[in-house]
Amino acid sequence: MQWEKVWEAYNINPIQIDKITDRVYKITTNTTIYGLKISKLTIDHIGHWHAVYNYICTHQIYGFVPLILTKDKEPYYILNQTVLFVHPWVESNRTEHIIDESASFFHAIGKLHGSTTQYVDNNENTFNYQSFDRKQKKEELLEYIKFFEAKRFMSPFELQACMHYRDIEWIIEQFEKWNDVYKGLSQETSQRKIVLCHNNLNPSHYVMLDDHLYFFNWEYARIATPIHDICFYLKHAFRYHDCDMKKIVEGLTIYQQYIQLDDREKCELQLQLLNIDSYIYLLENYVHQSMRLEIQMSKGLEQAFRQLLFANQLQTYMFPRLQVNQEED
Template sequence: METVRKVMNSYSVYPNYITKVTDRLFRIQDGQGDYALKKSLLTRETVAGWENAYHLAASQNLRSVLPVYLTHKGNLHVEMDGSIYYLTPWVQTDERQDKKEYIKGLFHGLGDIHANTKRSESIDKDEVWNSFDTYKEYCIGLQQDLLSFVERFENNRYMSPVELLVCTHFKELEAACFLGAKRTEQLMEKGRQDRRWNWSLCHGNLRMSHTLQTAADPFLINWENTMYDNAVRDLSGLFSRETIYHNHSGSLFMELFPEYMEKNKLTTTELYLLIIHLVNPSSYLKLIRMYTAEDGPLMDHIPSLQQNYRRILFGLEFSRYIEEEYESFSFNENGN
């Protein structure tokens, strides 16, 4: 705790109580304020990008970004014993808040951040779009690989639990390969017509555990992986991380997606890209290859296969939802 006290001296805060919440999070109380001290994973190479995110949040008045205190020297962080620390207010979460209202608030805050920091530029290089053409062919190849694995498993007299699971998932996995190729083709056609590309401040590691649930809209915390990228980066990451669990929030994500679109309306190209990320079957196929490379059934693969399957299943459902709710985006078979 001596290191923590030294760090707090840099903020002219002298703790009465220090509570170790996790190995990297401390609750600090000095009788006047309640603080959260984070021992980050930032390095000297990455801290500049993190600082820029907070400068941008302050200049744009992004209320969903939990503010960081300045040291008495005016710095956003403290480097001590090879680690970088930063200090924020301690926010008491409201666990009683309805999950629907919580996700609605999250979409409002995230949409505001993406919209208020957005900048656009023209992509004139054909190699960018050609890379998507390569990915389309990759999806077609994955579909053939998947079929080969299933035929191989079905030829076994007794299938292992892993093999039986893969065969059970085959229909949806095949659909994901087809949809990935289809949406990629549509993205290329639309992207070549309108070569604008949007960049926004992105969290970079967005998940429900990186938000603080309050009576008002939640705060987004842990901006250590922040970057400037397309807003789809955050949305695909959030959906992918949260829909792998058995009782996930996928139905609420779809029901409340218009709340995000109202704040930051995604283009047709961006919607294509979001779906491509969600139905990407490469991680699932990688697990199958790992399984077949080992001797004997590897039961440890089953949870990971199930998690990837749930994420892909959500992607297929999300694609159908977009077709039904956003007819103007022309998600038809020909991509016109």
């Protein structure tokens, strides 16, 4: 990396450079500490990102860690076809377990979505989910289970899949239930909500400062449905065996103080969370790999299974709150 060009572009004089990850560096000067991010953005996509950046600045959207401008007043620097961002350094002592901060997270994402809400004409392409034939999906799952059970000795991964079978079969039924409701709602209104989404909400991309939560690493931010960010967060939270559903429900209640989810959006959330395609992919990948990392693959399968189980728990909160159910009562 030709650091001298970067320091010149930002007019900073480092006295120490610490590599935090392959893409993040901590830059210490005599007066300030900066973070330097080597982005995965390509030059072809920088135009879209810049439009989002201008939107954030123009509307003075609160909650993002600001970027340091270059001497040319640009929010990024390109070095050898690589896009770089510099921002004030922010410390975070958080582990990857995010539930303890769920209230702060839902306040922050609620404010972000609530302050950027727009209404656009209803378009079936605005929300994409992979619907499936229930019978076909059950048969596909059962074929893998039969293949595993036919072995004299099953591996831990194969035993896991067999033990999961009845629960996954039930989840397919629940997906179909939500799908039936969604089909009846999808064309009822002519408009739908879109918001500014961070689009990459893993726990390393936000930080608590002075009791406020701030987002960074937002180069993939885009305008999308509010469910996009919520689903990303929940899928990560549901990976942990001790996920506290009570805190998740409290968080969703907090979120809806800023932006109400309608029946269609609740269905979209559950359809994404209950979709078993990722789980089936792990089974398929295991069967077709000759060289297997058994422990890693077993861990991945267990996490995918947890995501589905917690999604199943969440629907006991979401389904009774559908307006269509209240109207029927």
